[in-house]
Amino acid sequence: MSTAPLSSTDRTRLGRLRERAGTDRAVLHEILDTGRVCHLGVVIDGTPRVIPTGYGRAGETLYLHGSTGAASLRGGARQEICVTVTHLDGIVLARSLFHHSLNYRSAMIYGTPRQVTDPAEKLAGLRAITETLSPGRWDTARRPNGKELAATSVLALSLAEASVKVRQGPPGDDEPDYALDVWAGVVPVRQTFGEPVPDPLLREGVPVPAGLASW
């Protein structure tokens, strides 16, 4: 586990709320490793597009994948992108509406991704994406064949330029408002997994993998 400080560039130095900036790579890794979906920002024809998609981390590299035909990924290998992963942890209810807020942990990665062409790295990237989305499946489901690999584009994005923002804890109100008879506190928010629902076409007798219960 690396504890080197995160990079400091114009856009990763937070202009506001500096106390919410994390400086520990371990926090960055934890946010990425426990997420399921990122929001990928690309610029197409000069305007922004934000696309929810899967991702995976291997060391200091973030992997993204998609169809070789997807416009968002075609542009992505030639220009800068931004990948944001957000965990919503709570709704912060203050006495004043002005101080209502969110408890969250978010990571933003900036950079120009590299199209992965090396077959071994492509598999490693797909493995990282699979294991982030559905831990344990790489060793359970059928691995991609040549045709499927050819139809899949994998991009690698260095974690070199990254920032982390975290807010946790109770609301912070202005001093006079503490006298108000208004309930204040935090409503915790969690992402939970339900009971696995078998495919109606599942062969009889195939058991639910033990690993799914631990998600």
Place this chain on the structure above:
Amino acid sequence: MSTAPLSSTDRTRLGRLRERAGTDRAVLHEILDTGRVCHLGVVIDGTPRVIPTGYGRAGETLYLHGSTGAASLRGGARQEICVTVTHLDGIVLARSLFHHSLNYRSAMIYGTPRQVTDPAEKLAGLRAITETLSPGRWDTARRPNGKELAATSVLALSLAEASVKVRQGPPGDDEPDYALDVWAGVVPVRQTFGEPVPDPLLREGVPVPAGLASW
């Protein structure tokens, strides 16, 4: 409830997976009204930035807010932005890794937002944002005063150009893979709210608002 079809422009017409495109404004509204956080995409110095933030809807307008000092909002009123709201509903486990997927509902809104200057609309926008984030609080907590309103920037984005993508249901595998002894199905994902945690500085005797229980 409007049932007019969503707009069709180059970027809202889906290039791929056309069957996942929703065409009903009611679905768009439902995705927006049941979310808590959007991902706001802006272009700063030619590169994309994706920022998690609160939002609210009133009719066919989406409202965003932030500090008047926030770089993301300063730029936003002069240029196109993209706002994406995503609900992750399930992890789709297929027999092949290639067909692993996500069940989700997402909405993307494109446009150049308008800086809200009319005091009545500014309040209406903040009310929409408050009620999306924390239903019931507008009538409970202290409303913003003049100084707080002056420090808050509100942007209005028309829902005119929007697209909806939805995937639900079991995995779709290639025909030969249905013979494999691999468990397939969906692990449902939900966002759940925990027991409200009172602010340690809460005055004694202030009860938890009844509305919080219904989140």
